[in-house]
Amino acid sequence: MTLSITLKNIRKSFNRRTILNGVNLQVHQGEIIGLLGPNGAGKSTLIKLMTGLLEPDSGEITILGQPLHKNKRELRKYLGIAPQSLAIYPQLTVKQNLTHFGAINGLSVEQLRTKYTKVLTTFNLTNLQNQRAINLSGGQKRRLHSAIALMSQAKIIFLDEPTVGADVDSRNQIIQSVKALSHQGITVIYTTHYLQEMEALNAQIIFLNHGVIQATGSVKSIVQQYAHPSLELYFGKSISDNVAGWQRSDDHLHLINSSPHQNYAEVLQAALSNPIVQKSQLINVKILRADLESAYHTLLEKSVNHEI
Numbered sequence: 001m002t003l004s005i006t007l008k009n010i011r012k013s014f015n016r017r018t019i020l021n022g023v024n025l026q027v028h029q030g031e032i033i034g035l036l037g038p039n040g041a042g043k044s045t046l047i048k049l050m051t052g053l054l055e056p057d058s059g060e061i062t063i064l065g066q067p068l069h070k071n072k073r074e075l076r077k078y079l080g081i082a083p084q085s086l087a088i089y090p091q092l093t094v095k096q097n098l099t100h101f102g103a104i105n106g107l108s109v110e111q112l113r114t115k116y117t118k119v120l121t122t123f124n125l126t127n128l129q130n131q132r133a134i135n136l137s138g139g140q141k142r143r144l145h146s147a148i149a150l151m152s153q154a155k156i157i158f159l160d161e162p163t164v165g166a167d168v169d170s171r172n173q174i175i176q177s178v179k180a181l182s183h184q185g186i187t188v189i190y191t192t193h194y195l196q197e198m199e200a201l202n203a204q205i206i207f208l209n210h211g212v213i214q215a216t217g218s219v220k221s222i223v224q225q226y227a228h229p230s231l232e233l234y235f236g237k238s239i240s241d242n243v244a245g246w247q248r249s250d251d252h253l254h255l256i257n258s259s260p261h262q263n264y265a266e267v268l269q270a271a272l273s274n275p276i277v278q279k280s281q282l283i284n285v286k287i288l289r290a291d292l293e294s295a296y297h298t299l300l301e302k303s304v305n306h307e308i
């Protein structure tokens, strides 16, 4: 498989604070990479480095087989970027926005025509092409914003939280669009805090934390390695004290260190006989699935405990 992106030992600090501390990564053509990590983990910084908007302090970035720092101008035309904040012209129509950015990105008249039709279909914007951007819904604006990144010769597209503010329908349409891009051979680097989107995309997960990649693999393998079912107890009153074996939030307890073979009936019985629990008015019991969210929490817990 052709390599789209290679990162070798990438380091980046801001004001002497290390943000990325030796990131290594290989991304293949047509892959959907789900970049995950808590707030401030360095996901946007990594995207800025891969798109040449920032320079690494050290390390090597190769895009489509060529070193980025030596061929920035040439390579940039193959990179489509939809940053977190919306960048669309509100007074222009969908069509005018797309063709304007296509022209800026150097597409010929012929390329513009072909790309335009394809992008409209991919992002389900055909019926909206003559509407002014200002009149679009939040989710439709997001779709236009992502579509603009493709009005170029992009072979790799970076979507930084593309579904923020999108309703369920628009979110699903963005997911379908991303899958379509991957089928067209376009590599997608996708960040989100909505883990169900990663599952829907069946992305290759990169979990970034404390400046390094702490886990990587398909959704299935990450779930197999790190996820396990768990229990949560919800209360009508604040929980007054810690309960051994449970993580306490204001109104709920989350079972920690649960294992796949745990007997939940026994665990629940033990919790219910605890005086702190008895005082707090239990109102709901939730069994959590062994899914990507569970794996994500395990990874966070492990990194807090310095196990990885």
Ligand SMILES: Nc1ncnc2c1ncn2[C@@H]1O[C@H](COP(=O)(O)OP(=O)(O)OP(=O)(O)O)[C@@H](O)[C@H]1O
Pocket (backbone or CB within 6 Å): 014, 015, 019, 037, 038, 039, 040, 041, 042, 043, 044, 045, 046
């Ligand atoms: N130009 C900059 N100057 C100084 N510090 C910066 C700069 N850019 C980012 N940072 C810091 O680097 C850290 C990583 O930021 P970054 O935006 O990459 O995180 P993120 O993983 O994308 O977070 P989020 O999920 O909140 O979007 C943060 O602590 C941020 O404050």
